[in-house]
Amino acid sequence: AINDNLGINIGNQLLRAVAERLKDKQLDDVEIARFSGDEFIVFLRYSSIDNCITVAERLLSRIREKFSFDELELYLTASIGISQPKLEQTTAELLIQNADVAMSKAKERGGNTFQVFTESMGVKYEHALHLRNKMQTAIEADSFEVYFQPYVAANSNKIIGAEALARWPQADGSFISPAEFIAIAEQTGQIVPLSTLIMRKAFAQLAKIQHNSDFVMSVNLSVKQFQRENITQLVSSLATEFNVPLHRLQFELTESVMVDDAQQVFTELAELRTIGCQIAIDDFGTGFSSLAYLNKLPVDVLKIDREFTQSIYTDPASQTICKAIISMAHGLNKHIIVEGIETTEQADFFKRLGCMGLQGFLFYKPMPFKQLDNLLN
Numbered sequence: 001a002i003n004d005n006l007g008i009n010i011g012n013q014l015l016r017a018v019a020e021r022l023k024d025k026q027l028d029d030v031e032i033a034r035f036s037g038d039e040f041i042v043f044l045r046y047s048s049i050d051n052c053i054t055v056a057e058r059l060l061s062r063i064r065e066k067f068s069f070d071e072l073e074l075y076l077t078a079s080i081g082i083s084q085p086k087l088e089q090t091t092a093e094l095l096i097q098n099a100d101v102a103m104s105k106a107k108e109r110g111g112n113t114f115q116v117f118t119e120s121m122g123v124k125y126e127h128a129l130h131l132r133n134k135m136q137t138a139i140e141a142d143s144f145e146v147y148f149q150p151y152v153a154a155n156s157n158k159i160i161g162a163e164a165l166a167r168w169p170q171a172d173g174s175f176i177s178p179a180e181f182i183a184i185a186e187q188t189g190q191i192v193p194l195s196t197l198i199m200r201k202a203f204a205q206l207a208k209i210q211h212n213s214d215f216v217m218s219v220n221l222s223v224k225q226f227q228r229e230n231i232t233q234l235v236s237s238l239a240t241e242f243n244v245p246l247h248r249l250q251f252e253l254t255e256s257v258m259v260d261d262a263q264q265v266f267t268e269l270a271e272l273r274t275i276g277c278q279i280a281i282d283d284f285g286t287g288f289s290s291l292a293y294l295n296k297l298p299v300d301v302l303k304i305d306r307e308f309t310q311s312i313y314t315d316p317a318s319q320t321i322c323k324a325i326i327s328m329a330h331g332l333n334k335h336i337i338v339e340g341i342e343t344t345e346q347a348d349f350f351k352r353l354g355c356m357g358l359q360g361f362l363f364y365k366p367m368p369f370k371q372l373d374n375l376l377n
Helices: 002-006 009-022 050-065 093-106 119-140 178-188 190-204 223-228 231-242 260-274 289-296 316-331 344-352 371-374
Strands: 031-034 039-044 067-069 072-074 079-082 111-117 145-153 157-168 214-222 249-253 278-284 302-306 336-338
Touching: 002 009, 009 031, 009 039, 009 050, 009 067, 039 050, 039 093, 050 079, 079 093, 093 111, 093 119, 119 178, 119 190, 145 190, 145 289, 145 371, 157 178, 157 190, 157 371, 178 190, 190 214, 190 223, 190 231, 214 278, 223 231, 223 260, 231 249, 231 260, 249 260, 260 278, 302 316, 316 336, 336 344
Parallel strands: 079 111, 157 214, 214 249, 249 278, 278 302, 302 336
Antiparallel strands: 031 039, 067 072, 145 157
């Protein structure tokens, strides 16, 4: 971000300044190196974990101090991973890998902190690596399937659309949970080819629903797709290939669009709307909600997260938040779809508030296309 916004010269000055701060005069028998990009390694010989933690805390404190370049002032944070050899045969490569795994854990916890490598982290890392490789094979073999979860009109319970969901079947008939593989795909960038694959299959199935011209197919997008692809061009191309009317397409994004390259994403979302597609914000209210962004965001639909739906009769605050979101959406001429509806009481609550659509197990679970097609006939 610093290179992109302030230039490589400032980025290089900053790297040199960080390196100087890492040269801790209180450390003996230490080696320091820039490992890659914005990553450094501090190697402490014959040091205990307690001493490593003390050093990490001191380095974090130093890096948090203001950096000044002429009239420019910058503030940084760092994430530190600590690993220690357990056996004599531990290699330098393994030591670095374990520290990197621990650093990733520190980032997961919000950064500006440190983590000491544990065996459980190693097991999780190995599992993620195995799943990443297995997922790549599945993408190349076109092994992913698409299930569809319908949503209904609140005033009639008639199916008005469905959300396309990725499903990863296994040879034994089981499925790997999307909660597991989507997170890894986002981290590795595999979400881009996976999302394109799901989009193609969803468009192909939508083309078969000719008898219901008002039915809308909703497809999830990742912010990474906006960073690596021309989404409008991709959608237009696939819509032409499968002869799908653009007004029957809705694209869902999470609230992360409000913080990740927001302006670029806003521009492309506006282009999607210009060609006739609808835009929805998924899981609204659980992420980076911003009233300032919402007023500018080119969206048609807000989807209230199941977290609120499930607690409207157990947590008074949830009712208050839901009413506020719905009132605000109506004031901005945006529609509301509520996720996670499991009881008639929940459905009635949101019907009374004038929501457009309801989605949840009370009505339909995710299903193969053949089952959805039968419901629509």
